[in-house]
Amino acid sequence: MVKRIFLMLMLTFGILSAVNSQSSLSGDLVIFHAGSLSVPMKEVAAEFNKLYPEVKILMESAGSVASARKITDLNRPCDIMASADYAVIDNMLIPKFADWNIKFVSNEMSIVYHDKSRYADKINFKNWYDILMKQDVAFGRADPNADPCGYRSVLTLQLAEKYYKKPGLAKMVMDKDQNYMRPKEVDLLALLESNSIDYIFLYKSVAIQHQLKYVVLPDEINLKSPAFAESYATVSTEINGKEPGKKDVVRGEPMIYGVTMLRDAPNKAAALAFLKFLLEKEKGMKIMEKNGQPSVIPQKNPNYAKLPKELNAFAKP
Numbered sequence: 001m002v003k004r005i006f007l008m009l010m011l012t013f014g015i016l017s018a019v020n021s022q023s024s025l026s027g028d029l030v031i032f033h034a035g036s037l038s039v040p041m042k043e044v045a046a047e048f049n050k051l052y053p054e055v056k057i058l059m060e061s062a063g064s065v066a067s068a069r070k071i072t073d074l075n076r077p078c079d080i081m082a083s084a085d086y087a088v089i090d091n092m093l094i095p096k097f098a099d100w101n102i103k104f105v106s107n108e109m110s111i112v113y114h115d116k117s118r119y120a121d122k123i124n125f126k127n128w129y130d131i132l133m134k135q136d137v138a139f140g141r142a143d144p145n146a147d148p149c150g151y152r153s154v155l156t157l158q159l160a161e162k163y164y165k166k167p168g169l170a171k172m173v174m175d176k177d178q179n180y181m182r183p184k185e186v187d188l189l190a191l192l193e194s195n196s197i198d199y200i201f202l203y204k205s206v207a208i209q210h211q212l213k214y215v216v217l218p219d220e221i222n223l224k225s226p227a228f229a230e231s232y233a234t235v236s237t238e239i240n241g242k243e244p245g246k247k248d249v250v251r252g253e254p255m256i257y258g259v260t261m262l263r264d265a266p267n268k269a270a271a272l273a274f275l276k277f278l279l280e281k282e283k284g285m286k287i288m289e290k291n292g293q294p295s296v297i298p299q300k301n302p303n304y305a306k307l308p309k310e311l312n313a314f315a316k317p
Helices: 002-023 035-051 064-072 086-092 128-132 148-163 169-175 187-193 204-209 226-232 268-279 284-290 309-314
Strands: 027-034 055-062 080-083 102-106 109-113 139-142 199-203 213-216 236-240 247-251 256-261
Touching: 027 035, 027 064, 027 268, 035 055, 035 204, 035 268, 035 284, 055 064, 055 268, 064 080, 064 086, 080 086, 080 268, 086 256, 102 268, 102 284, 102 309, 109 148, 109 204, 128 169, 128 199, 139 148, 139 187, 148 169, 148 199, 148 226, 148 236, 187 199, 199 204, 204 213, 256 268, 268 284, 268 309
Parallel strands: 027 055, 027 080, 139 199
Antiparallel strands: 080 256, 102 256, 109 199, 109 213, 236 247
């Protein structure tokens, strides 16, 4: 009898300890993230809150470059930043605002549309650029100076020019419909849904998340495949640099997202718990995969020594 009571007390103590451990996390958790992460991050946050209901997750969606500038230029408090291009974190936040960066998911460029798009029944991977150039067709793309999807659209067009052997194709397409350029890729969805435009240069994952149709582009141009890394690197474009009047060169490379915790994160405990949840295969990564953004964990990390020990398993030295 005494033994049974003892075991019951130990079990109760264990349950209470687990509950107390989870409920010990509280306060605001501020996350700046790429627009293309809006749907999966909302789902991840909902699942995380089932474990840690006292944490209030405040998420802001914007182009990754614009998100970084909220930190570097506007001095906005932030715990976590997730970028559609890991290089934005490397180039804009490390070493002044962050110490490390974990590569976690990938994506690919596509041409997104719906049933009401003009020539929706005719467009394919062989003729998409001819469809976009038709006078009665309008298309949109993200601003290269605000969003990686924007400069990746330019790089995709440059690669397409080579792949399809169409000299001048990239400039010809970029010169058309410039009034439909927006700060981030998801802003373009409203234009598509209102039939203001017919097509968008957009990530495949966003099309999947919003149940839209999309043209699957060849791996030679969609910035998806590590097998074509050398070929991707043959194209480049310029975007606005950190300082006014200066330019940065962006080269083509396989598409990889990055995530970091800010050095001055106001809620480090909650930020670490969220990142661990996000990066675990059967938790956050399962949600990301479902939303069309496959995991690339673990990747080699030049700042591995600076990673919190709780996150070591999600990178390689």
